[in-house]
Amino acid sequence: MEFPTRRMRRLRRTPVLRAMVRETGLNPGDFIFPLFVRPGEGLRCAVLSMPGVFQMSVDELVEECRAASDDGIRAVLLFGIPEYKDALGSSACDENGIIPRAVRALKAQLPSLAVITDVCLCEYTDHGHCGVIRDGDVDNDATLELLARESLVHARAGADIIAPSDMMDFRVGYIRDALDQEGFAHIPILSYAAKFASGFYGPFRDAAESPPKFGDRRSYQMDPANRREAMTEIALDIEEGADIIMVKPAMPCLDIIREARDRFDFPIAAYQVSGEYSMIQAAAGNGWLDLDTVISESLTAIRRAGADLIITYFARRAASLFR
Ligand code: PBG
Secondary structure (H helix, E strand, O other): OOOOOOOOOHOOOHHHHHHHOOOOOOOOOHHHEEEEEEOOOOOOOEEOOOOOEEOOHHHHHHHHHHHOOOOOEEEEEEEEEOOOOEEEOHHHHOOHHHHHHHHHHHHHHOOEEEEEEEEEEOOOEEEOOOOEEEEEHHHHHHHHHHHHHHHHHHHHOOOEEEEEEEOOHHHHHHHHHHHHOOOOOOOOEEEEEEEEOOOOHHHHHHHHHOEEEOOOOOOOOOOOOOOOHHHHHHHHHHOOOOOEEEOOHHHHHHHHHHHHHHHHHOOOEEEEEEEHHHOOOOOOOHOEEEEHHHHHHHHHHHHHHHOEEEEEEEHHHHHHHHO
């Protein structure tokens, strides 16, 4: 029997050889760090379903962001737990609400850190849905006005990027128009363009205190079975003026990320969501897999699929792994 001349193992023999032919790399600046901010002072409240994640008061948030920035993180994504909830999510549009307060503090103390704000109503409504309820379902067009107002409140507070996650039809166009009219034509929109109705958001709803009190989100978030529809959602958001498009969740959607990368010449973000995080933490906590190996493998896979930016609760730890 003749030995083959092609031996793939030659370039795998040593770390330096492997590094020389590595096709996919990541940098700390590629990660966006999602954070939960709540009223109070000196508070770091552990989120039980997400080991290592905390709801923080503004003062603690600033310190966490300072540390993240020192780690090389360029951007954070803020979610707010408000003082009060009502049917219309009014606290989302309060100029002195939790998000505007957090944004002002961050921009004052860490001006070079990019602050992205999640725009949605589910954290602010008493029913936990992402918009106004009419006849037992979320009313698309009535919700748009509230989302536009919320976006303006965030922009006035100094947010660098607005990120709508509600999945109402035409919300990107509506928000773009509102921002432009109020003097915020320079503020980019990162749209949750292909956002699937996913069981992997479970721990987040614990962290953001936002589970729907009735039904689920399948009348507005996408059916995980649909790939072509995801491309249409992305195309629509781009038409409406989105600057960065997002695919969410990440690891169950690597095919969607890849296809979006091949089709659209826009920056693509992917969200490694709460369930992806907690699954890895739980398995690592039980000694069933190695935490750092799986963090870097999962993030590398998301990058290999085509994501430019990765939103991940592992951002700080990942920054040290990819330094
Ligand atoms: C708000 C929102 C959700 C997430 C991001 N923005 C929850 C949801 O849609 O139910 C999920 C993030 C995560 O799971 O980490 N609409």
